[in-house]
Amino acid sequence: MDPLAFITALARDAGALLCERLDEVREVTEKRPHDLVTDADRAAEALILRGIRAAFPSAAILGEESGAHAGSGDERFIVDPLDGTTNYAHRYPVFCVSIAYERAGRVEAGAIYAPMLDELFAARRGGGATRNGEPVRVSAVASVSAALVCTGFNPAGYARNGRYFAHLSERAQGVRRDGSAALDLAYVAAGRFDAFWEWDLKPWDVAAGALLIEEAGGRAGAIAGGPLALSGGSILASNGALHAEMERLLAEV
Numbered sequence: 001m002d003p004l005a006f007i008t009a010l011a012r013d014a015g016a017l018l019c020e021r022l023d024e025v026r027e028v029t030e031k032r033p034h035d036l037v038t039d040a041d042r043a044a045e046a047l048i049l050r051g052i053r054a055a056f057p058s059a060a061i062l063g064e065e066s067g068a069h070a071g072s073g074d075e076r077f078i079v080d081p082l083d084g085t086t087n088y089a090h091r092y093p094v095f096c097v098s099i100a101y102e103r104a105g106r107v108e109a110g111a112i113y114a115p116m117l118d119e120l121f122a123a124r125r126g127g128g129a130t131r132n133g134e135p136v137r138v139s140a141v142a143s144v145s146a147a148l149v150c151t152g153f154n155p156a157g158y159a160r161n162g163r164y165f166a167h168l169s170e171r172a173q174g175v176r177r178d179g180s181a182a183l184d185l186a187y188v189a190a191g192r193f194d195a196f197w198e199w200d201l202k203p204w205d206v207a208a209g210a211l212l213i214e215e216a217g218g219r220a221g222a223i224a225g226g227p228l229a230l231s232g233g234s235i236l237a238s239n240g241a242l243h244a245e246m247e248r249l250l251a252e253v
Contacts (some may be wrong), residue, residue: 015115109207185209
């Protein structure tokens with residue numbers, strides 16, 4: 001079975017479930033201050049895990065809600081069933097499903113589906129990136145002063161990013177904070193944002209999006225410089241042309 005076709009279909013199925021449940025009464029709890037989980041997160045992850053276990057029974061799985069599930073082979077799926085849970089809980093339509101397929105420690109395919117917008121972003125290593133089946137490329141913006149950049153942070157940890165947010169707000173054409181890191185990365189790949197940075201992220205936040213950006217001609221690395229590590233906790237992603245300037249501006253703070 002083609003892993004990319006599999007995860008794109010699975011992301012659509014999970015997205016349909018989220019849309020069906022959007023207007024229902026929510027069961028909402030906090031994993032930590034301002035970090036929500038709902039019954040819909042859990043239901044979407046359960047749907048995804050059932051699909052993976054049926055089609056790839058030897059694969060390992062890393063899910064945001066259920067944690068790590070060991071496998072007997074070299075394949076792993078990295079799953080965020082609902083990225084943008086706070087948005088979802090308030091019926092703000094900026095949220096997504098993110099699934100990455102990894103083999104022998106390298107992400108080979110990624111899918112990010114925004115169900116309320118019906119936008120499916122997908123990438124295969126060496127095969128480019130697409131939005132609803134059509135190729136996408138990063139933007140050609142060459143300076144931060146002409147760029148629309150994006151970031152994210154947990155409100156309880158605003159102090160960590162607040163100075164950086166202010167510094168970039170004074171230098172970029174605009175700064176956004178949409179509340180869904182995976183979707184923000186897809187938007188960098190599609191040329192809607194020119195760069196994105198965030199700390200305190202997990203592998204399921206960045207695995208699919210980083211591959212999308214690379215396959216769309218952009219660059220993803222650690223905020224402090226160097227290559228991206230999925231478990232490294234930070235990401236600076238850009239169209240490539242802005243990367244050095246973004247690194248410098250963030251380092252100034």
